[in-house]
Amino acid sequence: MAYGDTAIEAVDVRKRYRGKVALDGFDLTVEAGTVCGLLGPNGAGKTTAVRILTTLLRPDGGRVRVAGRDVLADPRAVRYRIGLVGQDTSVDEVLSGRQNLVLFGKLCHLPTAAARRRADELLERFELTGAADRSVAGYSGGMRRRLDLATSLILSPPVLFLDEPTTGLDPRTRIDVWACVKSLVGDGTTVLLTTQYLEEADQLADRIAVIDAGRVVAEGTPDELKAKVGPDRVETVTRKPTLDEVFLHLTGHRPTTEPS
Amino acid sequence: MTTATALRDTATLTGRVLRHWRRRPVSIALGLMFPVLMVLMFGYLFGGAMAVPDGRYLDFLIPGMLAMTMLFGLEALVVSITADTAKGVTDRVRAMPVTTGAVLASRSAADLLNAVVGLGVMVATGLLVGWTAQRGVLPALAALGLLVWLRFAFTWIGTYLGLLLKTPESAVAVQVLVWPVGFLSSAFVSPATMPDWLGLVATWNPLSATATAIRELFGNPAWHDGGWAARHSVALALLWPAVLTAVFLPLAVRQYRALGR
Ligand SMILES: Nc1ncnc2c1ncn2[C@@H]1O[C@H](COP(=O)(O)OP(=O)(O)OP(=O)(O)O)[C@@H](O)[C@H]1O
Ligand SMILES: [Mg+2]
Numbered sequence: 334m335a336y337g338d339t340a341i342e343a344v345d346v347r348k349r350y351r352g353k354v355a356l357d358g359f360d361l362t363v364e365a366g367t368v369c370g371l372l373g374p375n376g377a378g379k380t381t382a383v384r385i386l387t388t389l390l391r392p393d394g395g396r397v398r399v400a401g402r403d404v405l406a407d408p409r410a411v412r413y414r415i416g417l418v419g420q421d422t423s424v425d426e427v428l429s430g431r432q433n434l435v436l437f438g439k440l441c442h443l444p445t446a447a448a449r450r451r452a453d454e455l456l457e458r459f460e461l462t463g464a465a466d467r468s469v470a471g472y473s474g475g476m477r478r479r480l481d482l483a484t485s486l487i488l489s490p491p492v493l494f495l496d497e498p499t500t501g502l503d504p505r506t507r508i509d510v511w512a513c514v515k516s517l518v519g520d521g522t523t524v525l526l527t528t529q530y531l532e533e534a535d536q537l538a539d540r541i542a543v544i545d546a547g548r549v550v551a552e553g554t555p556d557e558l559k560a561k562v563g564p565d566r567v568e569t570v571t572r573k574p575t576l577d578e579v580f581l582h583l584t585g586h587r588p589t590t591e592p593s
Numbered sequence: 594m595t596t597a598t599a600l601r602d603t604a605t606l607t608g609r610v611l612r613h614w615r616r617r618p619v620s621i622a623l624g625l626m627f628p629v630l631m632v633l634m635f636g637y638l639f640g641g642a643m644a645v646p647d648g649r650y651l652d653f654l655i656p657g658m659l660a661m662t663m664l665f666g667l668e669a670l671v672v673s674i675t676a677d678t679a680k681g682v683t684d685r686v687r688a689m690p691v692t693t694g695a696v697l698a699s700r701s702a703a704d705l706l707n708a709v710v711g712l713g714v715m716v717a718t719g720l721l722v723g724w725t726a727q728r729g730v731l732p733a734l735a736a737l738g739l740l741v742w743l744r745f746a747f748t749w750i751g752t753y754l755g756l757l758l759k760t761p762e763s764a765v766a767v768q769v770l771v772w773p774v775g776f777l778s779s780a781f782v783s784p785a786t787m788p789d790w791l792g793l794v795a796t797w798n799p800l801s802a803t804a805t806a807i808r809e810l811f812g813n814p815a816w817h818d819g820g821w822a823a824r825h826s827v828a829l830a831l832l833w834p835a836v837l838t839a840v841f842l843p844l845a846v847r848q849y850r851a852l853g854r
Contacts, residue, residue, distance in 0.1 A: 387688050391853050412690040423681025427613045439605045440689045442598060468616060484685070 338401070340365040340492050340523035341386060346395030348381055348547075355381040356392070357547035363525055363540075365491070368518055370534030371527040373544035379527035380420055382544070383496045386525070387417045400492045413441070416485030420496040420527075422477045424469055430480050431456060431465040438487050448487075455483040459513075475506035482513060493517065495526040499533060511536055599695050606691075606699030610673070611706070624669060625711055628662045629718045635781060636722060643782065648814030655719040656736075656813050657780035660804040662711050663744040664775050667751045670704050671764045674755025683852065693849050700755075701748040708744040712737060727812030736807035739830045743803045746834035749841035756848040779804050785818040796822045799837065802829035 341363035348356040356378045363369040373379050384390040386399055388408040397404040400414035424433045431452050438448030456462045459479040464472065469480065478498070485493060495514070499507040514524060514537050528534055534541045535555045543551040543558070551558060614621045635658075636651045643650040677683045686696060716737075726733035751767075758764055777795045778784075784795035795801055805826035808815045817823035 389684055389687055389853060409690050412688060415688070417685075417688045419681055419684060421681050423685040425609070425682055426680060427616050428609070432612060436605065436609055437685070437689065440602060440686065440691050442601075442690065 338365040339363070339398070340367075340400060341369070341525055342396070342398040343382070343386065344396040346382070346385060346397060347393045348378075348385060348390065349393055355547055356385070359395070359544070359548055361542055361549060361552075363523060365523050366518070366521050367539040368514070368524040368526065368537050370538030370541040371525060371544055372529070372531060372534045372541050373527070374529060377544045378547040379544060380496055381547075383417070383419075383494050383525070383527060387415055387494050388412055389417075400490075413488065414490055414492060416488070416490040416493045418478075418481050418485050418493075418495045418498055420500070422481045424477065424480050424484060426470045427468060429466045429468055430461050430472070430476075433469065433480060433484060434487065437484050441488050443487070451487055455486065459483045475502060475509070478502060478506070478510065479513075482510070486517075489520075490522070492523045492525070495524065497527055497529065500529070507533075599692055602691050602695035603698045603702060606686075606695060607702045607706070610699070610703035613673075614707075624665075625714045628658055628665060628711070628715055631661070632658050632715075632718055632722065645814045645816050647816070649723075651722055652724050652813045653808070653816055654781065655715075655722075655724040656808045656811055657778075657804045659712065659715055659719075659740055659807065660743065660778070660800050661775050661780045662715050663708060663740055663747060663803070664771055664800060666704060666708055666711065666744065667747050667754075668764070668768045668771055669707070670700065670748060670751035671755040671758065671767045672761055674700065674752060675758055675761045675764045678756070678759050678852075679761060687852065693846060697752055697845055697849060700752050701745065704748045704751065705741060705744060708741060712740060724813070726810075728810065732810040732812070736810035739803055739806055739810070739827075742834045743799065743830070746799075746837035746841070749838050749845050753841045753845040753848055756845060756852070774798070775800065779817065783816040783818070785816075796820065799829075799833035802826050802833050806830035 339362055341361065343359055343361045346356050346359040348354075359378065359382055361369070361371070361382070371379050371382065381390065385392045386397060386404065388404055388411050391405065399411050402410040402414065404411050424430075425436065428436065434452035434455055435445075435448045438451050439445060441448075443451060456465045459482065461476060461480060461483070464476060469477065472480065482498070498514070499510050502510065511533075514526065518524060524537075526533075526537065538555065540552065540554055541558050542549045632651075632654065636654050640650040640654070643653075645653045674683075677686075726736070754767055755764070758766070777791065778798040779795060779801040784792040784801065786792075787795055802822065803826075805815060805817060805823055806829070807813075809826060815823070822829060
């Protein structure tokens with residue numbers, strides 16, 4: 334995908350769950366090779382938007398294109414071109430990390446030998462080699478998250494979706510995830526990440542879309558948004574990252590590697 | 594999407610379930626031992642009180658337990674499918690280029706393999722306690738075929754229920770329901786010994802059709818009232834699973850697609 338192409342395009346997307354409105358005219362455009370932060374409080378519709386963009390959920394109305402394909406007309410083509418890290422980890426807990434990567438590699442239709450090679454590469458890259466043959470049930474939260482990320486990157490997808498990738502992680506593991514996202518962007522991957530923290534969006538995103546009650550209420554670069562959004566809103570979303578900074582200051586900035 | 598890809602996906606996903614067994618040998622062993630314990634319990638504990646008109650109670654019980662074993666597998670299948678949904682594995686697979694057919698067929702295939710192992714253990718148990726197939730190899734193979742055919746139908750009920758129930762907690766309901774369905778049949782006693790209305794339900798239970806049919810094929814004591822259902826048990830044992838599959842396979846497909854709504 335060339336720079337300047339549109340990687341993600343959602344127009345007037347609507348979704349109700351049994352009468353309850355989750356998305357109410359959701360519009361979003363993300364240019365290829367950029368990071369978009371979808372920022373919003375609990376229940377704003379972030380997960381619903383991600384699930385629709387990743388073919389998991391059918392919208393009631395609207396148009397959705399991802400990686401140059403129509404999500405509703407050709408979900409299969411989209412599935413070859415996206416990676417998804419859901420809000421909750423979604424790896425097979427009974428299997429080992431390596432078995433997970435080989436399994437999902439085969440389901441992405443890599444030949445078995447290639448799936449094995451790719452698994453080795455990803456285990457190495459996400460510092461899971463030592464734990465590769467242990468059952469995921471014994472992994473820490475941070476290790477699971479890394480395996481989840483690795484699984485989503487098997488096909489090196491041009492578009493990656495991360496739904497609250499750092500919620501529930503300690504601040505140091507959060508820094509690890511941030512570093513990973515930054516390196517992916519360096520390789521040209523388009524990233525849509527949802528978050529409840531302005532700090533996180535500020536760190537990673539080229540542009541931020543603020544979502545509330547199922548629609549995008551503000552959109553722009555972090556600087557534009559800080560100028561545009563009312564001070565009371567900024568106040569409420571920035572309080573949490575400030576605490577993180579204190580924690581980081583106390584624990585040191587160095588990313589940790591967990592025992593394996 | 595080629596058929597070869599769909600078949601490979603089915604094999605990959607079936608292999609995943611088999612790997613689960615290797616990592617959980619104790620729960621698999623317990624699952625296989627359970628019907629064996631039931632044979633010992635019913636055969637030796639209650640067996641003395643059971644008078645089968647034309648033979649030993651154990652020879653009546655073993656085919657009944659073989660049919661019961663087909664039903665017991667249902668619960669493990671439902672729990673396994675709900676666990677995948679709860680842990681996000683179902684969604685991870687749905688976000689990959691894998692067809693509905695491959696996902697559902699792999700569930701059925703893995704469960705049938707499980708059933709074949711379970712049958713092997715039960716037949717061995719039967720032979721150890723002195724049960725035999727009296728009418729030769731071919732009718733015996735036909736009987737085993739009928740059992741697998743019944744289980745095939747049950748895999749679709751299990752897949753449908755697993756996708757419908759969504760959480761492992763609600764899957765416990767299946768565990769509870771399996772018992773009345775199992776006992777309201779000719780697996781342990783003749784429906785003729787039950788109160789009229791219960792006997793009627795038990796006579797027409799799909800499990801009874803298979804149990805009665807395989808008793809006939811194995812040449813084991815049948816202990817039935819000679820009614821229409823008993824006289825046509827082999828036909829019913831072929832028909833019932835076909836009807837159940839025709840109903841529950843499309844329901845399972847529909848329920849899987851409904852995950853996107
Ligand atoms: N399966 C569902 N059934 C019914 N309502 C739902 C369902 N999923 C989400 N909702 C509702 O839709 C709205 C949007 O939910 P969604 O999960 O998309 O929000 P979110 O921004 O991801 O929230 P969070 O930050 O808590 O993850 C909420 O009001 C939620 O209660
Ligand atoms: Mg969410």
